[in-house]
Every structure is written in C-alpha cells, then in structure tokens.
Amino acid sequence: MGNNVLLDVKNLHVHYVTSEITAKAVNGIDFTVRAGEALGLVGETGAGKTTTALSIMQLIPDPPGIIVDGEINFEGNNVIFNTDKQNRDMRGNGIAMIFQDPMTALNPIMTVGAQLAEVVLTHEKVSKAEAKKRVMELLEIVGVKSDRYDDYPHQFSGGQKQRVVIAMSLLCNPKLLIADEPTTALDVTIQAQVLDIINKLREQYKMSMILITHDLGVVAETCDDVAIMYAGQIVETGSVRDVYLHPKHPYTRGLFDSIPKMDDDAAELIPIEGTISNAADLPDGCYFHPRCRYCQEICKTQQPPQRGEEHKFMCHFDLFSKEEA
Amino acid sequence: MSSTEDKVLIETRRLKKYFPVPAGFLHAVDDVNLTINKGETLGIVGESGCGKSTLGRVILRLHEATSGDVLYDGMNVNDFTDDEMRYMRQNMQIIFQDPYASLNPRMTIGQIIEEPLKLHKVYEKAEERRKRVEELMELVGLPMRSYNQYPHEFDGGRRQRVVIARALSINPQFIVCDEPVSALDVSVQAQILNLLMDLQKKMQLTYMFISHDLSVVKHISTNIGVMYLGQLIEKAPKSAIFSEPLHPYTIALLSAIPSINVLQKSKKIILKGEITSPINPKVGCRFAARCPFATEKCRTENPEFVEVKPDHFAACHRWQEVADGTLKFDV
Numbered sequence: 001m002g003n004n005v006l007l008d009v010k011n012l013h014v015h016y017v018t019s020e021i022t023a024k025a026v027n028g029i030d031f032t033v034r035a036g037e038a039l040g041l042v043g044e045t046g047a048g049k050t051t052t053a054l055s056i057m058q059l060i061p062d063p064p065g066i067i068v069d070g071e072i073n074f075e076g077n078n079v080i081f082n083t084d085k086q087n088r089d090m091r092g093n094g095i096a097m098i099f100q101d102p103m104t105a106l107n108p109i110m111t112v113g114a115q116l117a118e119v120v121l122t123h124e125k126v127s128k129a130e131a132k133k134r135v136m137e138l139l140e141i142v143g144v145k146s147d148r149y150d151d152y153p154h155q156f157s158g159g160q161k162q163r164v165v166i167a168m169s170l171l172c173n174p175k176l177l178i179a180d181e182p183t184t185a186l187d188v189t190i191q192a193q194v195l196d197i198i199n200k201l202r203e204q205y206k207m208s209m210i211l212i213t214h215d216l217g218v219v220a221e222t223c224d225d226v227a228i229m230y231a232g233q234i235v236e237t238g239s240v241r242d243v244y245l246h247p248k249h250p251y252t253r254g255l256f257d258s259i260p261k262m263d264d265d266a267a268e269l270i271p272i273e274g275t276i277s278n279a280a281d282l283p284d285g286c287y288f289h290p291r292c293r294y295c296q297e298i299c300k301t302q303q304p305p306q307r308g309e310e311h312k313f314m315c316h317f318d319l320f321s322k323e324e325a
Numbered sequence: 326m327s328s329t330e331d332k333v334l335i336e337t338r339r340l341k342k343y344f345p346v347p348a349g350f351l352h353a354v355d356d357v358n359l360t361i362n363k364g365e366t367l368g369i370v371g372e373s374g375c376g377k378s379t380l381g382r383v384i385l386r387l388h389e390a391t392s393g394d395v396l397y398d399g400m401n402v403n404d405f406t407d408d409e410m411r412y413m414r415q416n417m418q419i420i421f422q423d424p425y426a427s428l429n430p431r432m433t434i435g436q437i438i439e440e441p442l443k444l445h446k447v448y449e450k451a452e453e454r455r456k457r458v459e460e461l462m463e464l465v466g467l468p469m470r471s472y473n474q475y476p477h478e479f480d481g482g483r484r485q486r487v488v489i490a491r492a493l494s495i496n497p498q499f500i501v502c503d504e505p506v507s508a509l510d511v512s513v514q515a516q517i518l519n520l521l522m523d524l525q526k527k528m529q530l531t532y533m534f535i536s537h538d539l540s541v542v543k544h545i546s547t548n549i550g551v552m553y554l555g556q557l558i559e560k561a562p563k564s565a566i567f568s569e570p571l572h573p574y575t576i577a578l579l580s581a582i583p584s585i586n587v588l589q590k591s592k593k594i595i596l597k598g599e600i601t602s603p604i605n606p607k608v609g610c611r612f613a614a615r616c617p618f619a620t621e622k623c624r625t626e627n628p629e630f631v632e633v634k635p636d637h638f639a640a641c642h643r644w645q646e647v648a649d650g651t652l653k654f655d656v
Contacts, residue, residue: 044510157599158373187372187537188492189596192581196595214510217583221590244587258515260544262567262582269544274584 004206006176007033007056012070014051014060014232016279023279024050027287028070033176038202038209040240042255043229046276049212052229055179056210057097058087074176087137090125096169100181101163105279106153111148112164121170134294142197159190166197173205180212195222216255218245218247224303228252231287238311248313248320252293294319327439330487331397334531335361335384340393342376344382349605354391358630361548363498366525368546368563370539376582377535381501385417386410397499415445418492426486426500428476434487435472435618438462461490461597464578465520466509480512484559489520498529506541518545539582540583545568548636551575554611557630561637569646569653571639574612592656604652611643612629618652 014026033039035082041049052059056072058079073077073181074094082090086291091097099105107115113135120131136146142163144156147180153161162182169177179198199222202209211223219226220240225286228251236249247253257270277283289299294317303309330596332472342354353376361367369377382388384395385545395402397413405413421427438458441447448454462469465486485505494498506514522545524530536542537614542549543563549571550560559572570576580594598615610628613619622642630640633648646652 044512084450132423160597187374187600188539188581190599191583192593192595195583196593215583216585219586221583241587244585254512256585258512259585260518260540262540262543262584263586269515269519271519272512273516275482275513276510 004035005032006035006037006075008071009052009056009211010071010073010074012052012176013068014048015066015068016064017066021280024282025232025279026055026063027282029227029229029232029234031227031234031237033208033210034069035208036206037225038211038223040223041210041212041213041229042216042219042226044214046231046279047229048232048279049229050180051090051232053097053180053210053212056178057091058082059097068070089123091290092119092172092174094174095176095178095263096172096174097178098169098180098182099167100163100184102158102165102185103153105165106161108153111150112151113151113158114250116168116171117166119168123172127214134171135167138170139164141201142167142170159193162186162190163197164192166194166201170201170205176208176210177202178210178212181214182211183218184213184215191218192276198222216244216259228255231282232279233287233314234312234313235288235309236257236313238308242311246311246320247320248308248311249288249315250294250319251288252313253320254291259261286314333360334363334398335533336394336396337384338394338396340380340383340395341391341473342379342388343391346604349414350365351604352376352555352652353603354390354604355606356630359550359554359557359559360384361499361533363531364597365547366534366545368549368619369533369535369552370537370542370544370549371552372537374553374554374600374603376603377552378503380552381419381503381535382595384500385414385419387419391422393521397540406599415495415535416498418495418497418499419501419503420485420488420492422507424481424488424508426454427474427488428484430476433473433475434462437476438494439460441491445495447495457494458490461494464493464524465490466516474627477508478560480513481509482516485509485517486520489517491529493524496528497530500535501531501533501534501535504537507536507538514541516623521545535597539579551578554606556611556640557638558612558641559639561634565637566635569637571637571644572612572641573616573618573635573643573647573652573654576647580654594654594656609618610640617654618646 003219009031012026012029016023020287034228043049055067067080093275117131120134136149139146144160157232161235183194213219226240226243230251236243236252247256254272258272261267272291277287285300285305289295298316304314306312306314337357337359340354340357343350343352357380371377383390390403438461439454442454467486506517534545546563549563549566552556553574559575570579576595577596596615601614608627609624613623628640628642630638633639633644640649643652
C-alpha cells in the first residue's frame with residue numbers, strides 16, 4: 001500500500017442500538033481511497049452507504065449509533081478517537097460532504113452568500129470582505145452568477161441549489177469530498193451539468209471523492225474504483241472497468257441484470273427476488289443467501305471468505321471465472 | 326394513420342390544462358395531440374415540471390381540461406356526467422409513484438384490494454369478492470398471508486404490488502402508470518416492470534407509462550412521447566426515438582443518461598441553463614432558450630407538432646436539418 005493512501009477504513013462496524021433492537025448497519029468493511037482517486041459506493045436502500053459516509057465524517061447520530069469496531073484512518077490519523085475540536089478542523093478542510101437533498105441542506109432564512117461566507121469565517125482567519133470575495137469566486141466556478149450572493153435558497157432551482165451546496169463543500173479546499181447521492185433529486189440534463197462540474201473541479205483541485213449512489217451509470221462516468229455494498233458489507237470491489245466487465249459476486253450480477261440496458265432492447269430484466277434483509281435481523285451465513293440463485297448449504301451457515309487481490313469479492317464460490325475463460 | 330383508426334383507445338385533441346396562479350396561468354399541458362392504440366404502451370418522458378403527470382390526470386379526468394378533448398374508445402370523456410364518469414372509471418385506472426402515500430394505513434391489504442369491487446358493486450356476495458381478491462393477490466405475486474396485514478408491514482415493492490392489484494380489481498382496459506417504479510430500488514424495480522409487462526400480455530392492457538427514467542421507458546414502451554414545458558415535442562415508435570431522434574431536446578436528453586458502458590465513454594451534450602417557467606410562456610419554441618440551434622424564427626413562431634415521417638411526430642422548425650445531419654451538437 002503506497003504512501004498516497006488518503007483514507008483507509010478497516011473492519012468498520014456500525015450499529016444502531018435501541019432498547020428493543022440492534023440494527024447492524026455496517027458489518028466489517030474495508031476500503032481505501034488514494035489521493036486524487038474517486039470511489040463509487042453503490043448499493044440499494046439500507047445497504048449502509050450513508051452510515052459509512054457519516055462514520056467517516058464522525059456524524060453518526062449517537063445515540064442510537066455506535067461505531068463498535070474498526071478504524072477510520074484519514075491521513076494516518078484514526079478519526080474515531082478525534083476530539084470535537086479535531087473533528088471541526090477535519091470537516092470542511094479535510095473532508096467535506098454533499099448531501100442528497102439540496103433543498104434541506106441550506107438554511108432557508110439566511111442568504112446563500114451569508115451561509116457560504118460563514119463556512120470560510122468558521123474555518124479560517126480571514127476578514128469578512130475576503131470571505132465574500134472567495135465565496136463569489138467559487139459561485140462563479142460552479143456556474144452560479146455571483147450577483148445572486150444576497151438571494152435566499154428558495155429563490156434558486158434544485159440544480160442551482162445543488163451547485164451552491166457544491167460550492168459550500170469546496171470553500172476550504174477539502175482533500176476528500178463525500179457526495180451522498182448528489183444528483184438523485186435532479187433531472188437528467190441537470191444531473192449531467194452537475195456531474196460535469198464535479199468532474200472538472202476534482203481534476204482542478206486534485207481532490208479525492210467518495211460518490212454514494214444507487215446509479216451504476218453515474219459511477220461509470222465519474223469514478224475510478226467501485227465498491228458494491230449489500231447489508232452493510234462490501235461484497236465486491238475493484239476498478240470500475242473490472243467490476244463492470246467481469247462482475248464476480250451474484251449480487252453484482254443481479255444488479256446489472258435488473259437494470260434496463262439502453263443499448264440492448266431485447267434483454268429481459270432478471271430481477272433479484274425478495275428484498276434486502278432487515279439490518280436488525282440479518283440471516284446466518286452469507287447475508288445475500290436468501291436472495292441468491294446459486295445458494296448452497298454452506299452459504300446458509302458460514303460467512304463467505306474474501307477472494308481476489310485487486311478485484312475482491314465475498315463469496316464461497318468463484319462462479320463466473322470459468323464461463324468467461 | 327387511417328388504417329389503424331379502429332384500434333385507437335385513447336386520443337387527445339388540442340388538450341390544454343392551465344392552472345391559475347397569481348402571476349397568470351401555468352401552462353401545465355399545452356395543446357397536446359396524441360393517440361394510444363389498444364394493447365400498446367405509450368411512454369411519456371420529460372423532466373420535472375414538464376406536465377407529464379398532469380397530462381395523465383387530465384386524460385383520466387382527475388383534472389378537468391381547460392380546453393380540448395379526450396376520446397376514450399371514440400367517446401368524449403369530457404362530455405360524461407358524473408355518474409357516467411364513475412362508471413367509466415372501471416375502465417381507466419391509475420398507479421401512482423409513491424406506494425407509501427397511496428395506501429390507507431388503517432385498512433388491511435385485503436380491504437384495500439376489495440374496495441373498488443365494493444364501490445363499483447361488481448359482486449353481490451362477500452365471498453365472491455374475497456375470491457376475486459385472492460385471485461388478484463396471486464396474480465400480482467402477493468402471498469395469501471398478507472390478506473390481513475397492513476401496508477406498514479410491507480416494503481415499497483410489495484406495496485406497489487398491492488396498488489397494482491387494486492387497480493386491476495375491476496378489469497380496467499387502460500392504466501396510467503405515473504412513475505410506478507421511481508421510488509423502488511433497481512432489483513425490485515425489475516420485479517415490478519416484469520409484472521406490469523406480464524399483466525399487459527395476459528389482460529391486453531393499454532398503458533400510458535410516465536417516467537423520467539429513459540431506460541425504464543425504453544424497456545416497457547411501444548411508442549415514446551417526449552414532453553417539454555407542457556408540450557409534446559416528439560413522439561415516435563421507441564426504436565425511432567432512440568436511433569433517429571429529431572428534436573434537439575430529445576437528442577440532449579438521450580445523451581445525458583449516464584451509461585454503464587465502460588468500454589465506450591460517450592461525450593455528453595451539456596445543455597445550458599434550465600427549464601424555463603411554464604407560467605405565461607412567450608410565443609415561440611419553448612426550448613429555444615436552451616437550444617444551440619435556435620434562430621429568430623424559433624423565438625417568434627410556435628413550431629407545430631406534425632408527422633414528419635410515418636408515425637414520427639416532432640415540433641421543431643429545423644427537424645429537417647437535424648435529420649439530414651447538417652445540425653450537430655458540439656461535444
């Protein structure tokens with residue numbers, strides 16, 4: 001592992017504990033993000049994507065959320081043991097996050113300019129005039145006219161608000177941007193605009209990114225690596241090219257088989273039967289076994305091992321290598 | 326068109342729906358002419374605010390049209406009295422996007438599916454209704470034990486199955502599916518799409534399938550209509566829409582879809598600006614403000630929605646140049 005590893009997550013476990021139930025949201029995930037690299041975190045509702053992101057940001061609501069095991073090393077420092085002050089320094093400067101819904105990420109009773117300038121003033125010792133100048137520059141960069149500095153969020157459209165949120169996340173030049181479904185609430189033509197901006201800015205600022213999404217197409221167009229999550233585990237990970245061309249986990253295969261293909265009309269959709277397991281009541285063995293068409297006895301009782309080097313997957317069987325060879 | 330006239334189930338003629346707002350009128354549906362043949366699926370795509378849901382609702386007369394006609398099997402829906410309309414609703418149903426909001430939380434699954442049968446007095450005896458509900462549950466793939474369960478015990482996919490069973494209970498011919506899979510995860514989305522397509526085959530249903538997701542629409546539709554700011558701007562058989570789009574907006578929309586093809590990275594057409602306001606729109610093409618090919622004519626004259634090729638309709642002054650390749654997007 002090279003020195004350029006920016007984020008290294010090891011064996012992370014996150015539970016939400018209430019008096020009645022323990023929901024195991026994240027169950028032992030490992031991944032790294034290198035400097036300048038973009039990782040796509042893909043999975044369905046309840047797969048643990050957002051919980052993973054919030055853990056990295058140290059924003060897990062506690063109670064009921066507890067990081068029960070693991071390490072989150074950001075620039076070599078395990079953030080789990082951060083003090084509040086260290087967390088404040090890390091957020092914004094080190095890691096910034098864009099949330100899914102730009103409508104709720106902005107304060108409705110502050111002008112857009114004021115809330116962006118507040119970010120700069122909180123994190124850096126600069127004058128108000130300098131903060132304003134920085135905000136106006138960045139607004140222009142993300143494609144919002146700087147004369148809208150004194151407008152309120154409700155005066156912006158959804159796409160414009162998401163640009164403002166992106167500008168906000170970039171104000172302190174973060175090394176890592178976590179984007180949680182940044183374009184899910186947007187229309188496709190606006191999504192194309194926003195992804196274009198994110199890609200350009202990432203190149204310009206040499207920023208790493210974790211992009212959380214359920215859309216395999218968005219990952220293909222923005223990320224280098226991809227991690228497929230299911231029931232709080234990363235079931236398959238590797239370069240986008242490897243995983244998309246040679247998916248090795250039955251769940252990943254299932255995802256590809258269940259989306260309509262733009263370039264293949266006749267292809268029948270093959271859904272994954274059933275639904276994702278309840279995080280409070282995970283099955284024994286492989287968490288995917290109740291929905292897996294290749295399920296064997298061993299899958300029902302034993303957790304599958306991790307296979308592969310660069311392109312890793314968690315399965316008792318290497319089901320698809322032969323058919324491809 | 327004339328030879329297929331007898332197969333037309335739904336036809337709209339200059340259909341308009343304007344909503345009064347303080348600033349004037351919001352043109353939600355503006356002069357839409359379309360036909361849907363029996364047994365086919367017309368996919369309607371467009372971005373939020375383009376009027377696709379309103380169009381579905383005006384066709385079902387859940388909103389009264391401002392002007393224009395909706396013909397169902399040749400009969401003008403707008404002329405029906407309330408009683409006649411209630412009777413006609415047995416033929417025309419709708420499936421909404423959000424299966425969390427469209428089921429009464431205090432009714433059991435059995436009661437929900439049974440309700441239309443009671444309202445329309447389809448059966449006299451309770452046991453006949455019960456039998457029909459059980460048939461429907463089997464048809465949509467719901468286990469019998471869910472008969473006495475409540476909606477909150479179900480996830481989105483199974484709720485959408487309940488919604489579909491309810492819509493089918495009274496044997497409709499025509500169903501407006503308004504973003505029926507948008508709230509679902511992809512693996513479950515495929516289950517519901519397959520179910521809708523199976524049911525269509527079994528029961529010769531006609532669908533109007535509204536969605537913002539072009540890949541889903543492509544999968545399920547026979548014909549596709551593209552809407553922009555209240556207007557239908559292009560309509561054609563789905564293969565023609567994808568292989569030979571004629572309206573610049575359709576071309577940009579198709580280009581914007583993120584592709585999972587990692588071997589062939591396509592350059593995106595990035596449209597400038599955003600959808601303009603549908604309130605008191607100016608004359609001229611609604612897309613002109615974002616269209617790189619817009620001329621003076623586009624800004625001052627409404628393009629008519631005309632059949633430019635057999636079965637291929639478009640509303641663009643410059644479609645001919647798009648078709649012969651003289652107009653191309655810079656990417």
